[in-house]
Amino acid sequence: MTNLLSNSDARRVFLAKQGLSAPPNRALTKQGLLQLIGELGFVQVDSIQTVERAHHQILFSRNQTYRREHLTALLEKDGALFEHWTHDASILPSAFFVYWKHKFRHQEKVIVERWRKWRGEGFEAAFEETYQRVERDGAILARDIKADGHVSGGWWNWHPNKTALEYFWHTGKFAIAGRSNFQKIYDLTERVIPAEFREPEVSREDFIDWACRSALSRLGFATHGEISAFWNLVSPEEAKAWVSAHRDELAEVLIEPALGAKPRPSWAFADFLSTLDNYPGAPPRIRVLSPFDPMIRDRNRTERLFGFFYRIEIFVPEPKREYGYYVFPLLEGDRLIGRIDMKADRKKSTLDVKRLWLEPGVKPSAARLERLEAELERLARFAGVEKVVLLDGWRG
Numbered sequence: 602m603t604n605l606l607s608n609s610d611a612r613r614v615f616l617a618k619q620g621l622s623a624p625p626n627r628a629l630t631k632q633g634l635l636q637l638i639g640e641l642g643f644v645q646v647d648s649i650q651t652v653e654r655a656h657h658q659i660l661f662s663r664n665q666t667y668r669r670e671h672l673t674a675l676l677e678k679d680g681a682l683f684e685h686w687t688h689d690a691s692i693l694p695s696a697f698f699v700y701w702k703h704k705f706r707h708q709e710k711v712i713v714e715r716w717r718k719w720r721g722e723g724f725e726a727a728f729e730e731t732y733q734r735v736e737r738d739g740a741i742l743a744r745d746i747k748a749d750g751h752v753s754g755g756w757w758n759w760h761p762n763k764t765a766l767e768y769f770w771h772t773g774k775f776a777i778a779g780r781s782n783f784q785k786i787y788d789l790t791e792r793v794i795p796a797e798f799r800e801p802e803v804s805r806e807d808f809i810d811w812a813c814r815s816a817l818s819r820l821g822f823a824t825h826g827e828i829s830a831f832w833n834l835v836s837p838e839e840a841k842a843w844v845s846a847h848r849d850e851l852a853e854v855l856i857e858p859a860l861g862a863k864p865r866p867s868w869a870f871a872d873f874l875s876t877l878d879n880y881p882g883a884p885p886r887i888r889v890l891s892p893f894d895p896m897i898r899d900r901n902r903t904e905r906l907f908g909f910f911y912r913i914e915i916f917v918p919e920p921k922r923e924y925g926y927y928v929f930p931l932l933e934g935d936r937l938i939g940r941i942d943m944k945a946d947r948k949k950s951t952l953d954v955k956r957l958w959l960e961p962g963v964k965p966s967a968a969r970l971e972r973l974e975a976e977l978e979r980l981a982r983f984a985g986v987e988k989v990v991l992l993d994g995w996r997g
Contacts, residue, residue: 662932824865951990952990
């Protein structure tokens with residue numbers, strides 16, 4: 602028997618799984634932060650600091666007692682977190698490192714061929730000398746070994762030593778020991794990842810089981826394609842085979858979409874429907890989400906569940922942008938109610954709000970605008986600026 606999950610229940614479950622239903626002012630210790638990241642699975646890292654860097658804003662939107670120094674300590678001192686790729690560069694619990702070793706082996710098989718097409722023959726010329734330099738001298742920034750006369754052109758024109766550093770990082774031989782002005786500091790993995798996380802091995806079968814099981818537990822319900830995409834560790838075919846092999850543990854559920862389309866068949870663990878009452882509703886306050894928030898990472902899922910179409914327009918030419926360069930989604934309770942364009946001006950110590958767009962049917966009531974302005978004040982303090990400035994025409 603296939604069960605129907607209402608759209609409101611689906612949103613409630615997913616928001617709880619995403620850490621957005623817990624009280625946002627509960628005291629968050631360093632250990633609590635590690636637990637939160639483990640429950641989310643990953644926190645994406647991005648260099649853009651229009652208001653605050655993505656990883657900080659993602660965590661702040663879930664708990665407004667979050668302290669940046671706790672994240673730094675967990676990453677750079679305790680070895681409890683590490684930085685690597687899911688769908689993009691992310692911060693992950695070091696307890697997951699054993700599973701990423703399978704990703705490293707896969708990368709090593711394909712990356713040389715791919716990068717040879719990108720960089721040309723001989724791209725690996727600096728590999729040995731770069732490895733020996735780090736092994737001998739310790740942690741290093743790419744700029745410290747930049748080839749003489751090389752003119753940087755971004756990721757498409759790395760100098761040979763930078764190419765080597767990234768290769769060894771992608772294949773697990775180097776790890777990120779920290780960052781300096783957001784630039785990666787590379788070191789040997791054995792000097793960064795604690796042995797308790799670095800040394801164990803798991804079989805391919807156990808790796809696939811973990812990747813699929815842990816993804817489904819964090820999504821609540823999912824298709825095999827969504828299970829595959831969560832970590833970007835296993836293929837859709839592997840996820841489909843896992844579902845087929847574990848049908849006795851799973852139940853098929855139909856997820857009611859937000860926009861009147863047909864319910865979407867998905868999978869959940871067998872006890873899922875009997876535990877629905879365990880998921881609290883999201884707090885009614887408004888929260889500003891990072892464009893890289895894991896809740897909206899799967900844009901198609903976001904549109905199905907919330908009826909909210911969202912794309913980052915960073916790479917869209919300015920005349921063709923519908924909203925703006927870096928526009929933030931707004932979450933109110935269990936609804937995505939709009940988006941806002943703003944930027945922190947650190948010279949003036951202001952958070953400049955350029956424009957607000959509310960979704961159709963969402964009224965700009967006095968109470969809603971008061972909740973929004975209260976959240977903007979909180980975000981401004983977190984970003985280290987003194988006041989919020991609502992620019993002319995910000996309401997559209």
